[in-house]
Amino acid sequence: MSGTTTAGPMFSEERSGEVVAASFENTPDPRLKQVLTSLAHHLHAFVKDVELTEEEWETAVAFLTRTGQMCDDVRQEFILLSDVLGVSMLVETINHRTGGVSTESTVLGPFHMVESPPRAPGADIALASKGPPCLVTGRVTGPDGEPVPAALVDVWQANEEGFYDVQQPGVQPETNLRGLFTADDDGRFWFRSIVPRYYPIPDDGPVGELLAATGRHPNRPAHVHFIVTAAGYAPVTTHLFVEGSPYIDSDAVFGVKESLIREFPLVDDPERAARAGLANPFHTVHFDVTLQREPRSAP
Structure with missing residues (x-):
């Protein structure tokens, strides 16, 4: 037709991706x-x-619509969807390559939705939990082994029944099993808690339907969440996994990395328990965190 110009090839099955791109x-x-x-x-x-098929695409649109409708102030169904598809872990891993010299990262998870309260060194973050008592110790260092004084260590975990405080308002106290600790001059931190339990991610929505339809379970192995930050260093979001926990080899969100698994041995020592302020016997775990330096900006 006279006066008509074509900027590029018209849409077709063969050229569809090329045309849209x-x-x-x-x-x-x-x-x-x-x-x-x-x-x-x-x-x-x-x-x-x-x-x-057209029917499959309509089903997919409806699934994504319901996923959005499930989101609220204490639940992010799209994060769950990203998690169970392994996208969260892949993005996290790509953006925090360690080169084998720093602590590996893993997913943030959907329950870091309140600020952890600052707590004194050695504080008990288990405000109303009856799980096995546990002493957690660790040290924050840089890539050359140098201590990182005043590093902030943000921790949170599920209780002995596998629930976070935000999942049980009125049942668990606010900020139960959460704490923000400041490392000492040698980069050391310690706190008291309980041994966490494995738990299912919320599976009463579209993501749960996806897992059921594909024969997958919704469970995560037992773990403690960590975010460690310090001036001049790149922050790390990671987990401390309990060795031998159920689902350690089949985490629903693919978050387990071998370097993050630790033993939680049982200690029977009344004197040490008394010094730590824990009932005897108790469990212990040591988790050192190595940070990478922040890359310097070009002048």
Whole structure:
């Protein structure tokens, strides 16, 4: 037709990814352009690979809609979806490569939704929990083994029944099993708690339906969450896993890394228990954290 120009190839099954990717050619932000262009190619290749039906696509849209509708102030269903698909762990791992010289990272998880209260060294974070008592010790160092004084060690965990405080308002005290500790001049920290229990991620929503439909369980092995930060160093978000915990080899969110598993041996020592302020016998665990230095900005 006279006066009509064509900027590029028209949409077709063969060219679909190419045509949609080309529509992002004038995106001002180069990173956004890169991400959307790659997404278009991969997404269209996936649809072609499985030959997605209209009914399947409608089901997928409805699933994502319900996933959004499940989100509220204390629950993030989209994070759960990212977790069970392994995307959270992959993004975390790509962005925190350690080179084998610092503590490995793992997923934040959906329950770090309140600020942990500052607590004195050695404080008991188990405000109303009846699990096996545990003494947790550790040291924060830099990549050359230097101590990191005043590092902030943020910890949180589930109780002996596998629930976080935010899941049981009115049952658990607020900020139960949470604490923000400051490392001493030698980078050391310690606190009292209980041995955590394995637990299921929330599975009463769309993500739970996905797990059930694929024959997967919703459980995570027992662990304590850590976020460690210090001036001049890159922060690390990680877990301390209990060796021998159920599901240690089949974490629903793929968060387990071998370097983060520790024994929690039982200690029968009344004098040491008295010094630590714990009932005897009690469990112990030591977890050292090595931070990477923040890269310096170019002058």
